Amino acid sequence: MTNEIIGKKRPRALLVSVQLPGTSDAEHAASLAELGRLVHTLGMDVVETISQKRNSPAAGSVVGDGKLREIARWTEGSGIVTSNKPVVRTKAGVHARHEDEDDDAESQAPDEDQDSVNESTKVAEGERVQFVVFDNELTPTQLRNLEGALGVDVLDRTGVIVEIFYRHAKTPAARAQVEIARLTYLAPRIRVTGVGERQGGGIGAKGVGETAHELESRRIRDKIAALRREIETINKDQALRRARRSEHLKVALVGYTNAGKSSLMRALTKSEVLVADKLFATLDTTVRVMFPETKPRVLISDTVGFIKKLPHDLVASFRSTLDEALDASLLLFVVDASDPAFRSQLETTRKVLAEIGATGADSLLVLNKMDKLSQLEIAALKREFPEAVFLSTREKTSVAALHSLIQAHFERDMIESDLFVPYAKSAATADIHANMRVLSETHEDEGTRLRVKCMAQDLERIKKQFRLA
Ligand SMILES: Nc1nc2c(ncn2[C@@H]2O[C@H](COP(=O)(O)OP(=O)(O)OP(=O)(O)O)[C@@H](O)[C@H]2O)c(=O)[nH]1
Numbered sequence: 001m002t003n004e005i006i007g008k009k010r011p012r013a014l015l016v017s018v019q020l021p022g023t024s025d026a027e028h029a030a031s032l033a034e035l036g037r038l039v040h041t042l043g044m045d046v047v048e049t050i051s052q053k054r055n056s057p058a059a060g061s062v063v064g065d066g067k068l069r070e071i072a073r074w075t076e077g078s079g080i081v082t083s084n085k086p087v088v089r090t091k092a093g094v095h096a097r098h099e100d101e102d103d104d105a106e107s108q109a110p111d112e113d114q115d116s117v118n119e120s121t122k123v124a125e126g127e128r129v130q131f132v133v134f135d136n137e138l139t140p141t142q143l144r145n146l147e148g149a150l151g152v153d154v155l156d157r158t159g160v161i162v163e164i165f166y167r168h169a170k171t172p173a174a175r176a177q178v179e180i181a182r183l184t185y186l187a188p189r190i191r192v193t194g195v196g197e198r199q200g201g202g203i204g205a206k207g208v209g210e211t212a213h214e215l216e217s218r219r220i221r222d223k224i225a226a227l228r229r230e231i232e233t234i235n236k237d238q239a240l241r242r243a244r245r246s247e248h249l250k251v252a253l254v255g256y257t258n259a260g261k262s263s264l265m266r267a268l269t270k271s272e273v274l275v276a277d278k279l280f281a282t283l284d285t286t287v288r289v290m291f292p293e294t295k296p297r298v299l300i301s302d303t304v305g306f307i308k309k310l311p312h313d314l315v316a317s318f319r320s321t322l323d324e325a326l327d328a329s330l331l332l333f334v335v336d337a338s339d340p341a342f343r344s345q346l347e348t349t350r351k352v353l354a355e356i357g358a359t360g361a362d363s364l365l366v367l368n369k370m371d372k373l374s375q376l377e378i379a380a381l382k383r384e385f386p387e388a389v390f391l392s393t394r395e396k397t398s399v400a401a402l403h404s405l406i407q408a409h410f411e412r413d414m415i416e417s418d419l420f421v422p423y424a425k426s427a428a429t430a431d432i433h434a435n436m437r438v439l440s441e442t443h444e445d446e447g448t449r450l451r452v453k454c455m456a457q458d459l460e461r462i463k464k465q466f467r468l469a
């Protein structure tokens, strides 16, 4: 899909979901609502939702024939899967119909039910949708069939998520990571989407032929290899920077997308990080010093949000972004407690973190957006999560309480010690003040005697560096 398409008037989208056995009505509804928000984040207006219960997805088109024709009422298409021919559409845009298409429609044998979707049951032209988005995963063949039958762009959940990541990625590291995931996702769909013409076309561009397809596949493989090399270089840089920060106390904010991680980051560090009511606002880990500053200083990192059915390639590509979280000694699981689905969102977050091996650190559950809940609801949550921190990033006092908790957490590991610094080594005194809590300080004839509270490794380092007794 191109920005070209999205850049114009907000495109209209129709959501489709097949509810399979084992998915409760509530889960199904939550998943659809989330898909709606994802599609909205992509800049489209959701105008209709169509669901169907089935024992398994229909092989060729996920939904059954009748449902497909119902969906086609909203599009230009016939609602009938014809052949496996690639979709041919002009570069002029998704609305433009290729002349061949009419011929195709005529040449195919009329289906018995075809009459049930005649022009009169179609929605008015202005009401039509330009995108049909499936909550179910679509195979490349299903995607091709559906685009053929519907005559509009078809996306699945993975495609939507990949596209959002692609648009939101800002730094070279994030861009390269997302580009790999995007190419990997698009590669098998290349005949349908003509990814090679991405610069000018993208989804909706003319399909490419078999030979061109092979060429294109090679080009994509080369591109992915180049991107991987680029990422390796970036990762080395990041590892260096991380190593430089390695002696610092680190807290990572992790959680479902839109939970309020960046808002909390802002509140805890008084910094200006991007906060937005859209999904996947943050795609790069940012690291800031906790404010008011503590001694030693505590670094807070904000991370990319998680989501259900996060495409595997994206998990892999965000590993390096999340290494920051793997590195932290305290993980704050931030949750939007006002979202009825927060328990399963927390579960998803835990699962993804476990998948990437981030399980060692201490953790604290932060139930955010308390300002949206009633006293009664808060009381119930307190009983359910007695250990959790209740917070609203909009209430200074609750943020300050979390600040103290973080400080207290690290103080548990601190030791108290006496240091004597000769006057000739005043640099040591400065270092001590910068990195340790000084409990008392007396000036004697030869130097300064200090009682400090600090991390054991800081004490070691300073003693060694300045040869102190
Ligand atoms: N009412 C209320 N809204 C909040 C609170 N904290 C954050 N929000 C809102 O929730 C939305 C998402 O906040 P972000 O901080 O961007 O969420 P995030 O977890 O960083 O999201 P991603 O970067 O997408 O993973 C924004 O509209 C915030 O203003 C809160 O305590 N109360």
Ligand SMILES: [Mg+2]
Pocket (backbone or CB within 6 Å): 261, 262, 263, 274, 275, 281, 282, 302, 303
């Ligand atoms: Mg964020």
